[in-house]
Amino acid sequence: MTKKYDTIVIGAGMSGLAAAIRLAMFGKKVCILEKHFLTGGLNSYYKRGKRKFDVGLHAMTNFVPKGTKRKPLTKLLKQLRIPWDALELSEQKSSLIQFPSEKLMFTNDFEVFRTEIAQKFPHEIDNFNKFVQYIEEFNEVALDNKTYMAKDVAKKFIKDSQLIEMIFCPLLIYGSAWENDMDFSQFVIMFKSIYLEGFCRPNGGVRTILNLLMDKYEAVGGELIFKAEVVKVIHSGDKVKGVELKDGTILECDKVISSMGHPETMAVTQESPTITNEKSPAVGPLSFCESIACLDKKPTDFGFDHTIVFYNESDTYNYRKPETLFDHTSAVACFPNNFQHDDDFVEGEGIARITYMANYKLWKELERKVYLEHKNDLFEKSIETIKRIAPGFDANILFKDVFTPTTIERYTGHFEGTVYGSTDKLRDGRTSIEGLYLCGTDQGFLGIVGAMLSGISMANLHGLME
Amino acid sequence: MTAQDVRQIVVDIIADIAVDDDVTTIDDATPLREQLDLDSMDFLDIVMELKKRHKVEVPQEDYPQLATMNSCVEYLTPKF
Ligand SMILES: Cc1cc2nc3c(=O)[nH]c(=O)nc-3n(C[C@H](O)[C@H](O)[C@H](O)COP(=O)(O)OP(=O)(O)OC[C@H]3O[C@@H](n4cnc5c(N)ncnc54)[C@H](O)[C@@H]3O)c2cc1C
Numbered sequence: 237m238t239k240k241y242d243t244i245v246i247g248a249g250m251s252g253l254a255a256a257i258r259l260a261m262f263g264k265k266v267c268i269l270e271k272h273f274l275t276g277g278l279n280s281y282y283k284r285g286k287r288k289f290d291v292g293l294h295a296m297t298n299f300v301p302k303g304t305k306r307k308p309l310t311k312l313l314k315q316l317r318i319p320w321d322a323l324e325l326s327e328q329k330s331s332l333i334q335f336p337s338e339k340l341m342f343t344n345d346f347e348v349f350r351t352e353i354a355q356k357f358p359h360e361i362d363n364f365n366k367f368v369q370y371i372e373e374f375n376e377v378a379l380d381n382k383t384y385m386a387k388d389v390a391k392k393f394i395k396d397s398q399l400i401e402m403i404f405c406p407l408l409i410y411g412s413a414w415e416n417d418m419d420f421s422q423f424v425i426m427f428k429s430i431y432l433e434g435f436c437r438p439n440g441g442v443r444t445i446l447n448l449l450m451d452k453y454e455a456v457g458g459e460l461i462f463k464a465e466v467v468k469v470i471h472s473g474d475k476v477k478g479v480e481l482k483d484g485t486i487l488e489c490d491k492v493i494s495s496m497g498h499p500e501t502m503a504v505t506q507e508s509p510t511i512t513n514e515k516s517p518a519v520g521p522l523s524f525c526e527s528i529a530c531l532d533k534k535p536t537d538f539g540f541d542h543t544i545v546f547y548n549e550s551d552t553y554n555y556r557k558p559e560t561l562f563d564h565t566s567a568v569a570c571f572p573n574n575f576q577h578d579d580d581f582v583e584g585e586g587i588a589r590i591t592y593m594a595n596y597k598l599w600k601e602l603e604r605k606v607y608l609e610h611k612n613d614l615f616e617k618s619i620e621t622i623k624r625i626a627p628g629f630d631a632n633i634l635f636k637d638v639f640t641p642t643t644i645e646r647y648t649g650h651f652e653g654t655v656y657g658s659t660d661k662l663r664d665g666r667t668s669i670e671g672l673y674l675c676g677t678d679q680g681f682l683g684i685v686g687a688m689l690s691g692i693s694m695a696n697l698h699g700l701m702e
Numbered sequence: 703m704t705a706q707d708v709r710q711i712v713v714d715i716i717a718d719i720a721v722d723d724d725v726t727t728i729d730d731a732t733p734l735r736e737q738l739d740l741d742s743m744d745f746l747d748i749v750m751e752l753k754k755r756h757k758v759e760v761p762q763e764d765y766p767q768l769a770t771m772n773s774c775v776e777y778l779t780p781k782f
Contacts, residue, residue: 262750262754263754302722303722303739305739306739306741310722310739311741311743313722314719314720314722314739314744315743315744315747317718317719317721318721319721319722322723429741504743527760696743696746700750702747
């Protein structure tokens with residue numbers, strides 16, 4: 237006998253967990269199906285010996301102090317009924333956008349960024365201020381916003397292309413599914429979440445967030461099945477009936493909310509999931525690789541204070557799929573010890589994480605042995621990048637780990653290891669099949685905070701407000 | 703149920719929704735939105751909690767009746 241659910245949520249990442257909590261909170265019969273044996277998705281965690289690692293977390297965006305009203309972070313905590321203090325947030329010290337001919341520092345105090353721009357681009361400060369005002373007044377989360385490109389809008393305000401490149405750099409690499417540009421609504425989301433709000437880290441990293449979500453989900457009585465890969469969304473007459481798992485189990489439901497991604501979800505609605513055609517949603521071009529280095533000292537021991545550095549070796553920022561395995565001329569370097577509190581890492585050790593843009597197809601083609609060699613090369617290059625960013629670097633490497641686009645694909649199921657999803661977003665979450673909705677990255681809100689907000693708003697809209 | 707009981711029911715619901723707000727200082731005549739961190743999504747939560755906990759239904763056209771604590775109590779008391 238099969239049980240019937242009101243809603244099945246595919247994926248126990250940030251968006252799926254948030255969506256399921258909302259539904260179960262109001263008495264819906266909900267089940268999350270997760271193909272992995274852990275929660276988190278793109279933001280999961282693992283352990284090597286005594287060392288704990290986060291997969292994705294560099295920083296949580298959208299930091300606002302406790303009690304700040306109507307901001308994404310406080311909104312989502314309230315919707316999930318999680319107190320602000322439970323996250324034990326620690327703010328960044330400072331971050332840097334480092335280009336050959338200029339550097340711009342920013343912190344969680346927006347005036348620092350404004351002052352930097354006034355000093356380094358004095359001819360543009362009035363334009364910048366007008367642009368910021370325009371951004372502040374824009375409603376980026378309206379679900380009916382049209383898609384148009386952000387650089388066109390920015391150029392109406394700012395003339396100096398160097399400044400535009402520098403402002404866009406962190407926002408693109410932390411959240412654009414498009415090459416070299418992004419949808420304007422997405423730009424505004426990212427601008428607010430990074431520059432106007434800011435970076436922070438929960439004490440304990442991503443585990444803290446996931447534990448809170450799991451505790452909440454259990455408390456409201458939701459079900460979760462691990463190692464449950466959905467291979468088919470069953471529908472008839474274009475209406476959802478249920479899902480089929482890899483082991484053949486069939487679960488019935490009225491609605492499915494999927495966080496798999498847009499092309500990934502549509503693929504399992506077809507008779508033969510491997511067939512994609514010109515009508516299939518686009519698979520985003522961007523993927524990344526990352527090196528994690530455990531060091532025998534903390535970054536401050538070699539004179540380095542910044543939390544995150546957006547580093548680029550040319551004055552134009554080329555955000556695109558590289559034609560090589562990875563592009564080491566442009567990187568994000570994250571030093572998690574350089575948040576205000578630094579007490580949940582192994583005593584005396586430091587961590588550096590270097591992210592490069594990467595080409596999925598080239599990694600995918602490699603044979604095992606060559607793949608491993610290239611991973612080693614990637615790690616060596618990452619250390620050279622750290623030395624250019626932090627000239628005083630003199631630490632020894634105690635442990636290293638590297639992941640590539642194929643790692644991302646393997647663990648999260650996102651086609652071609654995309655992190656920011658498809659360029660075909662479905663803002664209101666509706667698909668062509670009645671009762672099948674998207675949440676998460678391909679609904680249009682991404683990052684840790686964005687994904688949770690996406691889950692909440694899709695659950696409210698499609699699960700609770702009928 | 704007395705008006706005082708209904709007020710307490712609403713306060714309890716708000717306390718669970720706005721976990722970081724202080725509900726002991728609510729001024730009954732001032733709009734709740736102005737005193738607490740509540741937006742339209744949260745008002746929906748209040749309505750859903752009323753239904754879940756007390757089987758009290760508030761149709762959408764009546765949401766404005768929930769603006770202040772006084773108007774909540776006045777509107778909801780006959781429904782209990
Ligand atoms: C390297 C890296 C660094 C990042 N850094 C940051 C950062 O510093 N700050 C930040 O805010 N964000 C960061 N992100 C982005 C953030 O992790 C994502 O935007 C967010 O986690 C997306 O959540 P989601 O719920 O939309 O999707 P996902 O996390 O991808 O969740 C989808 C879930 O669905 C499951 N699934 C897929 N297919 C199936 C199936 N067929 N059946 C069952 N389950 C399935 C997957 O296993 C997964 O658990 C980073 C991501 C990466 C990869």
